[in-house]
Amino acid sequence: MHVLCAYLRLPYTAETDLPPDDMAARHAYLALREVRHTVIRLIRDRTAVGPEETHVSWRGHDFDFTGVVFDGGDFSGAAFTDGTVHFVDVVFADGRVDFSGTRFSGGTVDYTAAGVLHQRHGLLLQRALLRRPRRRRWSPGSTRPR
Structure with a gap:
């Protein structure tokens, strides 16, 4: 899982930055x-599955999305529990990122300096749930970190 997060952190070139006609x-x-x-x-x-359901559950682990540019993706129904999830300096750019039904509970979620670059599709946060985070420096709808 750490290698997968590292892959997402690799440098990103937006489609609009590609050479035309290439x-x-x-x-x-x-x-x-x-x-x-x-x-x-x-x-x-x-x-999305707990350790009681399968031996391949990644609940309770840390996820480092620091600096990731999300140009879409589906986190719907995920459950980030008892670990730390870093969304530090992430950018949600020109695509739909679906967090509907996602739960963040029992751990730390850090949204420091996260932002939305384009709002063509946006973030879907319907039924997303943040429970008792130990630290939340930014929340959707706020204008600056807390």
Whole structure:
């Protein structure tokens, strides 16, 4: 899981920064984007099930998304429990990132300096639940870290 988070932290080139008319660059971008979204789904799937249900649960572990540019992804139904989740300096850019039904409980969630770059699709936070975080420096809707 740490390698997967590290993959998401790799330098990111936005589709709008690609050279125009460079089909090879566009194909590479689309392929890497698919891998990034698959990594996010894998993290979601492994945190959505508890250790009582399967030996492959990643609940209770730390996830470091520091500096990640999310250009979409599906975290819906994930459960980040008893660990630390770092969303420090993340950017939610030009894609839908779905956190609907996601639970953050019993651990630490750090949203320091997180931001939304584009709002074409935005964040979906419907039914997302933050329970008793030990530290939350930023929350959706606030204008600056607390």
